[in-house]
Amino acid sequence: MSTAEETAGGEVPPWGEVTPDAARRLLVAAVEAFAERGYHATTTRDIAGRAGMSPAALYIHYKTKEELLHRISRIGHEKALDVLRTAAESEGGPAERLAEAVRSFVRWHAGQHTVARVVQYELDALGPEARAEIVALRRQNDAAVRGIIEDGVAAGDFDVPDVKGTTVAVLSLCIDVARWFNVNGPRTPDEVGALYADLVLRMVGAKSRPPA
Amino acid sequence: MSTAEETAGGEVPPWGEVTPDAARRLLVAAVEAFAERGYHATTTRDIAGRAGMSPAALYIHYKTKEELLHRISRIGHEKALDVLRTAAESEGGPAERLAEAVRSFVRWHAGQHTVARVVQYELDALGPEARAEIVALRRQNDAAVRGIIEDGVAAGDFDVPDVKGTTVAVLSLCIDVARWFNVNGPRTPDEVGALYADLVLRMVGAKSRPPA
DNA sequence: TCCGAAGGTGAGCGCCCGCTTAGAGCGCCC
DNA sequence: GGGCGCTCTAAGCGGGCGCTCACCTTCGGA
Secondary structure: OOOOOOOOOOOOOOHOOOEEEEEEHHHHHHHHHHHHHHOOOOHHHHHHHHOOOOOHHHHHHHHOOOHHHHHHHHHHHHHHHHHHHHHOOOOHHHHHHHHHHHHHHHHHHOOHHHHHHHHHHHHHHHHHHHHHHHHHHHHHHHHHHHHHHHHHHHOOOOOOOHHHHHHHHHHHHHHEEEEEEEEOOOOOHHHHHHHHHHHHHOOOOOOOOOOO | OOOOOOOOOOOOOOOOOOHHHHHHHHHHHHHHHHHHOOOOOOOOHHHHHHHHHHHHHHHHHHHHHHHHHHHHHHHHHHHHHHHHHHHHHHOOOOOHHHHHHHHHHHHOOOOHHHHHHHHHHHHHHHHHHHHHHHHHHHHHHHHHHHHHHHHHHHHHOOOOOOOHHHHHHHHHHHOOOOOOOOOOOOOOOOOOOHHHHHHHHHHHHOOOOOOO
């Protein structure tokens, strides 16, 4: 019986694919610990302890502490990319697609900000080939956003002098939400997503924005 | 005779206030190491080695490794705040002041991205009271930017439905430059600053933007 | 000329890290 | 029902960490 856990926010963490159960518990514990203290400041004893297991149990499911981070990074990036692509390939004009992409990407980075923090800020702790794999996934993020912006420019809906620079800025804006977002703060992930979608449409000079 | 060192970029690092010379060399070495590998992954032996000294020498000038980080954080934040305030208090209308603030703040985060990275991303490694001090400095950043935006709205120059949210977004956009900026990349700090100033003026719906 | 403070070193202490090993518990299939 | 393989634990190894200590040099002033 796979217990489909839910967070307080109602979002389903994407760890269903991790089996067996003990491996998933360890991974969830690692996400929490890495997000709170950072990868290097987290000990394997702390991860195992949070999962209710002995330190040695970790090494039955993962070869090293770094493999845990690698798995978290890959799954997290794939999930974020999936969210972004779904929005990018939806129906509607460039403005609707860009707004939806930013809205859902930001919602993910706010709602899953523990995962997002690990995924976005612990990249350097990975070894060379693992890092290369993650960097490749990031380039796909970039391509997805740039594609929508190029569509908008081609259709005459957007006014963007510097497509590559604007793409970087839009992604940077969304990703940094994971750094500052606070669950006890005044805004919900949905509200931040809506605000940011509007701001991004302004950045690309969208001809007409939907009313707030 | 304080030797005013210059980086390749021509910017003067703000470490002139750190004396004696050995203490400054250690601090500069720590900035490099923290920026490259992160605070927790950096050893005191590495810092001392980069400064050309023995591990024990560090403790003549700093009580602990954390005190080094604290000093770096405080000086870095003060410098960034100074840059921001100078622009915020300059002559001209809200649009000019906001553009200049973003331009110079981004230029600093790109040009001094090693310092900025340490300052922005290693906050959690500080103890409670040191962290509180840094957080107070950050709130002054926020106040400076919000002040300009409020001026623009009051003057009827800006169209901003959500001043607090937009302030957070603008600062977040600027700060995240430190994460992705690459010295060997295609853009100079000046170019990124100009691009971002334009994007931010679009975000606040400035009535007329100066030509690129 | 000698002195004391300031700045430096080599050696190393005690601790905790990532990770390993030997073996115990336990469900499953023949 | 007995052996096997999977999961997990208690104990602990080797090493590198932050930091300290005893001692050495350098140098300006009386």
